[in-house]
């Protein structure tokens with residue numbers, strides 16, 4: 001097996017990975033490996049914005065309170081303090097690197113989203129906030145020669161020896177390389193693809209969570225999956241996210257009879273937390289025997305809608321829905337993983353030399369339910385912290401001589417498409433917005449019959465992704481079985 005050495009290995013090129021890489025690059029050589037193009041990530045698709053207490057009417061204390069309230073009592077105070085306190089500095093830094101957030105007369109514009117008590121969401125090009133952040137981070141990474149970027153480099157597994165992480169195995173052009181590193185930062189994002197209905201891009205297959213678990217990392221809060229209430233539901237269309245910001249700007253939800261109903265379910269109506277809105281929609285869909293509800297923004301000025309939400313306007317128009325005059329058919333979809341690899345606020349995991357940041361990690365900042373638009377900020381704040389901790393604690397490269405032991409099978413998974421589809425459908429039907437002991441055990445039984453898939457490492461990205469989807473699904477189900485009460489995004493009908 002080929003082996004290479006580098007001071008710092010960063011796995012993933014979304015907001016958390018790139019921000020971590022900048023810290024590491026101050027102290028040594030860095031590899032950023034990513035399984036697709038550099039920009040392909042959830043970060044690239046984030047629409048609504050980034051929450052930060054920078055507006056005159058807002059304070060860090062109020063942002064803290066709103067985050068804690070959304071988390072339903074399960075947030076870790078120290079993590080939330082860190083997020084809201086360091087958020088403004090990370091955003092100002094991003095602006096100094098060239099990020100163009102939307103402004104009016106040279107003043108930043110802040111919008112409102114569900115469960116925020118103040119207008120604190122910055123956005124870019126209307127509804128392309130993540131794309132703007134990713135553009136700026138990639139541009140900066142390109143200007144740093146000490147950061148080597150490897151696209152289409154698939155991370156297979158961590159190299160862990162005697163309780164310490166020494167890097168990772170990478171699959172590129174059909175060849176496995178052991179990348180030995182003084183410190184390894186996992187920033188592989190979320191796992192939305194575990195579900196058949198998801199807003200997440202194809203890359204979000206839970207690879208980092210599954211691999212960290214295999215290596216002995218402690219996992220936390222895996223039962224807490226956030227379902228976004230409003231993804232596009234139109235024939236032939238992808239499950240494109242229709243941002244919360246539409247409701248922040250006054251959009252209302254109607255059932256198939258075009259009646260408003262959110263006020264009957266919660267006092268905050270359309271601006272209640274995502275779990276509440278998603279469950280209300282499911283109840284209303286069941287009551288009316290429909291697979292979708294409508295989002296209605298037609299009462300706003302046509303030109304305003306086009307300028308404020310250009311990406312959503314154009315995407316819906318592609319599927320013959322003019323959002324300025326027509327109702328948008330929507331239904332919930334899996335969107336964000338609150339749980340993941342357990343870390344402290346400096347990105348440390350329980351495995352020495354392994355750090356994690358962003359959606360793959362669980363710092364406790366989101367508790368049982370993430371406050372909308374807190375995750376881009378999380379990537380910036382905790383990405384930077386994980387990077388600087390790795391710098392302080394990196395192992396000396398000359399001391400790194402682990403036993404390399406990875407067996408890759410030449411065999412293939414039989415019927416891979418069918419297995420992938422079965423796992424994702426079972427997750428949606430049995431481990432979705434509403435779960436019960438019976439449905440969770442049914443899911444577990446199906447997954448047990450597929451466990452042969454997880455016994456090998458494969459020579460293709462697709463097959464390894466199926467293995468990781470299955471292992472991540474099993475982690476979610478097992479955690480959901482253990483948490484018998486309903487809290488936040490985890491709702492048990494029994």
Ligand SMILES: Cc1cc2nc3c(=O)[nH]c(=O)nc-3n(C[C@H](O)[C@H](O)[C@H](O)COP(=O)(O)OP(=O)(O)OC[C@H]3O[C@@H](n4cnc5c(N)ncnc54)[C@H](O)[C@@H]3O)c2cc1C
Pocket residue numbers: 011012013014015016017033034035036038039040041042043044045046047048049050051129130153154155156187188189190199200201203204205207208241335336357358359360372373374375376377379
């Ligand atoms: C449609 C959509 C809209 C959203 N809107 C918002 C919003 O408005 N505001 C907000 O705060 N949050 C939003 N979110 C959530 C937010 O975008 C993500 O939580 C955040 O961007 C995650 O950043 P990350 O760096 O942890 O992961 P990502 O940005 O997903 O990056 C993960 C990286 O890891 C790579 N990777 C994964 N597995 C492997 C592997 N095996 N080998 C090599 N590389 C790998 C991926 O290719 C990618 O480069 C949205 C998410 C989606 C999907």
